[in-house]
Amino acid sequence: MESNFSIRPATEDDLPAILEIENSVYPIPWTAEQFKAEIEKPFANVLVLTDDDTDQIVAGYVVFWMMFDECHILNVAVHPNWRGLGIGGKLTRIAVDFALKKELKRVFLEVRKSNEAAVKLYQKVGFFIDHIKPRFYDNGEDAYFMVMYLTRPNHF
């Protein structure tokens, strides 16, 4: 990366850059209204990784909920120009770090069975496949339900 990138909460000003990524990576992308709703939810976090020079280039983002004693990662995406640099891992670990700080018990997510890159990314970060959710997606595809426990046995 030419300039340094840092993570901060997303604002509505980031939506065009977020949507550019979202629309290029998902068959059924979230809309601006969906992202706005997430930004406003008190239990949701929408974080973007932006360049320190202009703070406007969005290399990727993560959306996660922290409710009760769990963290649910709903969306992790990296701009195609910035893949393979560890950004997806960094964004996923940020959600885990938030959950650790809040002393939550586990972090979980759903991912398409066919999304090999994402499954490998989550496994590398420390998630395991707990079970399959049959026909979880609109096109009938199954999801892997992946989990990371944050209790002691996971860390020692």
Ligand SMILES: CC(C)(COP(=O)(O)OP(=O)(O)OC[C@H]1O[C@@H](n2cnc3c(N)ncnc32)[C@H](O)[C@@H]1OP(=O)(O)O)[C@@H](O)C(=O)NCCC(=O)NCCS
């Ligand atoms: C999945 C995604 C977030 C990965 O982002 P990234 O920044 O390129 O990932 P990283 O550079 O942090 O890679 C971390 C690990 O993930 C795995 N990985 C990432 N891309 C991969 C690919 N194309 N094929 C296989 N494994 C891959 C590897 O294990 C990699 O570790 P390594 O570099 O030591 O081999 C990115 O490809 C993306 O935005 N995809 C579209 C959106 C999406 O599918 N999100 C997940 C929805 S649940």
